[in-house]
Amino acid sequence: MVHVSRSRLIATASLAALLVACGPPSGEPPMLAGQTPSDPPSHPAASSAVDASRRTAIVDAAARVSPSVVSISILSRRRVQGRDPFDPFAFFTPQTTEQVVQGYCTGFAIRADGVILTNQHCTEGADSITVSTLDGTDYHATLLGEDPLTDIAVLKVDHDIPAAPIGKSADLMIGEWVIALGNPYTYLLGNSEPTVTAGVVSATGRNVLPSSNQSGLYLDMIQTDAAINPGNSGGPLTNALGEVVGVNSFIFTSSGGSVGIGFAIPIERAVRVAGEIVKQGEVRRAWTGLEVAGAGAMRDWKSQGGVAVTRVAPDGPAGKAGVRQGMILVEANGRRLRNYLDWEAVKLDLHVGDAVQLRIKQGTGTRALRIVTGDLPTVTAARVSVLKGLDLVSVDPSVQAERNLRADRGALVYRITDEVQRATGLQEGDVILFINRTAVTSAAQVASLLESMRSGQVFRITFERQGSMVFTELQFR
Numbered sequence: 001m002v003h004v005s006r007s008r009l010i011a012t013a014s015l016a017a018l019l020v021a022c023g024p025p026s027g028e029p030p031m032l033a034g035q036t037p038s039d040p041p042s043h044p045a046a047s048s049a050v051d052a053s054r055r056t057a058i059v060d061a062a063a064r065v066s067p068s069v070v071s072i073s074i075l076s077r078r079r080v081q082g083r084d085p086f087d088p089f090a091f092f093t094p095q096t097t098e099q100v101v102q103g104y105c106t107g108f109a110i111r112a113d114g115v116i117l118t119n120q121h122c123t124e125g126a127d128s129i130t131v132s133t134l135d136g137t138d139y140h141a142t143l144l145g146e147d148p149l150t151d152i153a154v155l156k157v158d159h160d161i162p163a164a165p166i167g168k169s170a171d172l173m174i175g176e177w178v179i180a181l182g183n184p185y186t187y188l189l190g191n192s193e194p195t196v197t198a199g200v201v202s203a204t205g206r207n208v209l210p211s212s213n214q215s216g217l218y219l220d221m222i223q224t225d226a227a228i229n230p231g232n233s234g235g236p237l238t239n240a241l242g243e244v245v246g247v248n249s250f251i252f253t254s255s256g257g258s259v260g261i262g263f264a265i266p267i268e269r270a271v272r273v274a275g276e277i278v279k280q281g282e283v284r285r286a287w288t289g290l291e292v293a294g295a296g297a298m299r300d301w302k303s304q305g306g307v308a309v310t311r312v313a314p315d316g317p318a319g320k321a322g323v324r325q326g327m328i329l330v331e332a333n334g335r336r337l338r339n340y341l342d343w344e345a346v347k348l349d350l351h352v353g354d355a356v357q358l359r360i361k362q363g364t365g366t367r368a369l370r371i372v373t374g375d376l377p378t379v380t381a382a383r384v385s386v387l388k389g390l391d392l393v394s395v396d397p398s399v400q401a402e403r404n405l406r407a408d409r410g411a412l413v414y415r416i417t418d419e420v421q422r423a424t425g426l427q428e429g430d431v432i433l434f435i436n437r438t439a440v441t442s443a444a445q446v447a448s449l450l451e452s453m454r455s456g457q458v459f460r461i462t463f464e465r466q467g468s469m470v471f472t473e474l475q476f477r
Contacts, residue, residue, distance in 0.1 A: 057240040061179050062196045064242030065108070068164035069194040069235060071132040071183040072105045072118060072141070072155070076125045106182040106194070106235030107131070108244065109161035110274060114139075116155040117274050118234030119249055120146040121437055123153040131157050132192040145277035148436035149285070149460055149473070150348065151218070151249055151265065152273040153234075164236055167243025169222055169266040172201050180226040180248055180262070182235030194235065199226030199260070206263065207341035219345035221263040222246045228262035237264040246270075269349060285458050285473065286350035286373035289316020290323055291425065292340050294468035306330040306361055307337050311425065321371045323358070330366055331359035344471070376458060376475045389417035390424075392443035395431060407431045407464045411443040425472040426463065433469070434462035 077100055105122035109115065116131065123129065129141040139157040146153035172178075178201055181194040203223040224237065228251050237246035246264030276283045291311040301307065306328040312319045329337050332346045333356055350356065356371040392411040393399060400408055410431040421427060432440050435449045436459050453459060458475045 058177065058179055058196075058198050061238050061240055061242035062181065065164050065179075065181055065236055065238050065244065066194055066196075067134055067162040068109045069134065069181050069183075070107050070109070070116060070161065071192045071194075072107050072116075072122060072234065073130040073132070074103045074105065074122060074126045075128045076101050076103070077127055104183065104185075104231045105233045106231065106248070107155060108164045108181075108234075108236045110163055110166070110271065112160055112163045114157040114159050114161055115144075115274075115278060116141065116157065116161070117247065117270060118153050118155060119247065120148050120151045120153040121249075122234050123155070124148070124437065129155060131155065133159070133161060134192060134194075136192050145281045145283075147273050147277065147283045147458075149458070150269060150273050150283075151437070152247070152270050152277075154274045154277045165241075165243045166267060166271060167239055167241065167245045168268060169204070169245045170268065172204050172222065172239070172245060174203065175200050177240045178222075178224050178226055178245065179238045179240075179242075180224065180228055180232060180235065180264075181238070182228070182232030182248060184229035184231035195232075197227040199224050202261075207339075207345060208263065218249065218263060218265075219341060219348055220266055220269070221249070222266060224262050224264065225260040226262060227260070272349075283458065284352055285376050285475075286347065286352045286354060287316070287376045287473075288318050288347060288350075288356060288371055288373055289313040289320075290318035291470070291472070292329065292343050294340050294465070294470045301338050304328050304361075307340055307343055317371045317374050321358075321369050323360075323369060323371070328361035329358055330361050331357075333357055376473055389420035390426070391415040392432070392446055394442040394444070403429070405431055405464065406467055407433060409433075410440050410464070411446045413463075424461070424474060426461070427465065429465070430470075431464040432461055433464060434460075436460055 103122065105118055107116040107118035110117045123143055123146055126143065129143060131139045131141045133139070137159075139159050141155040141157050144154040144156050178199060180197045180199070183192065184195055201222060202225050204220075206218075206221040206223045208218040208221060222237065222245065226237070228248050232248050233250065235248045236244040237248050239245050245267050247267065247270045248262065248264050250263055252259065252261040273283055289312065290309055292307040293310050309318075309323060309325055309327045309329060312323055312325050329343065331337060332343060335342060335346055337343055337346075346356070350373050352373055352375055354373050356373065358369040358371060359366045360369055391414045393414045395405065395407060395410045395412055397408070399405070399412060403412065405412075410433045413426050413428055413430045413432070416424075416426055416428055426432075432446055434440060435446065438449060440446055440449075458473060460471055460473050462469060462471055464470070
């Protein structure tokens with residue numbers, strides 16, 4: 001309230017000053033309404049004052065970043081299964097059709113040679129990508145790579161684009177001004193000039209709980225009330241200096257439009273992931289070899305003082321360091337662990353070979369353990385062999401009721417071999433809900449998604465286990 005009141009006082013004072021500055025010269029009568037003098041006097045000082053008052057930090061920041069912002073148009077094909085209700089064999093022979101879907105997002109150049117950063121949920125499944133620069137010119141874009149876990153994708157066009165100034169999010173202050181640039185509703189607008197909205201940093205370090213419509217990982221996010229609308233995804237969030245501090249990703253909304261709760265990926269993470277994609281085409285993800293209790297144990301933190309270890313991989317980094325199932329993790333690399341999302345946030349920014357300094361609850365105190373991360377375990381068997389060792393059943397109302405599941409969709413793990421269980425971490429009774437950010441609606445869809453994996457691709461399976469949402473990460477070789 002103090003800031004609002006002070007702003008109003010400043011605005012009132014400025015208006016009064018402008019009225020005085022723009023008033024008639026001393027000794028001249030005031031101009032009557034409708035009067036149009038043939039030779040009105042000029043007031044260059046007053047005009048300069050008006051121009052100066054209009055050029056705010058937000059104007060300068062938008063002007064500094066706008067040349068780097070691009071509009072992205074994506075064409076993809078989506079398979080749709082339909083059944084003829086009058087065909088008695090339709091249940092066994094579903095008809096599959098393809099639909100061409102067009103989507104719109106935003107991106108910004110991080111290198112002057114046409115390397116563009118955007119969101120992975122924008123590029124997922126894209127058949128063709130077109131980038132439009134500030135002047136309205138269209139360029140075909142190549143997808144250099146994408147990382148579903150951090151929601152970052154990198155594009156390349158054969159055209160120079162001014163690189164956006166990169167700042168840092170680590171020192172953001174709650175309440176400081178930020179500016180969101182993007183291209184919401186691009187298909188309804190006549191040019192590619194980015195839309196600018198302003199707000200403040202509402203919070204930092206936000207961990208967003210996965211829902212039935214998205215699978216995470218949105219961790220350590222920047223929350224802002226700057227308006228973010230459909231099409232803004234992938235655009236830059238800047239500070240008042242015009243330095244990019246985040247990548248606009250998603251909003252909380254019940255209407256589909258902005259309600260002042262938007263989230264951006266910290267720029268440090270986005271640039272690190274983009275750098276790995278540019279250099280090697282993928283992100284090399286670190287493995288700790290342990291899993292902790294998921295969403296169902298969120299309320300246990302206050303009573304147990306940390307997160308419980310639910311699984312330790314044999315001969316994995318955590319096991320070698322002395323971590324055992326049932327231990328309570330209190331702190332990791334100096335970060336207090338309140339729930340599994342805090343642990344996921346620590347893991348997300350680890351490199352292979354990094355050390356993780358753990359504090360383990362022991363009696364009335366704690367003790368230290370040190371994990372040295374390794375590479376993710378790989379599924380080395382042929383994909384068809386993996387599928388043969390994994391029997392799935394599509395979840396429907398009868399399966400949900402029979403197994404007492406929270407999920408009303410997905411693929412139930414009906415049978416799994418010991419080999420596949422060791423490789424994936426899945427167990428009988430688990431319900432696969434997401435593969436990366438794609439929601440699973442049937443057992444057949446899981447087989448199709450696994451078949452589409454390329455060698456070396458890191459992917460995440462999100463599943464329900466005994467009422468809790470759990471993650472496991474895998475890599476095909």
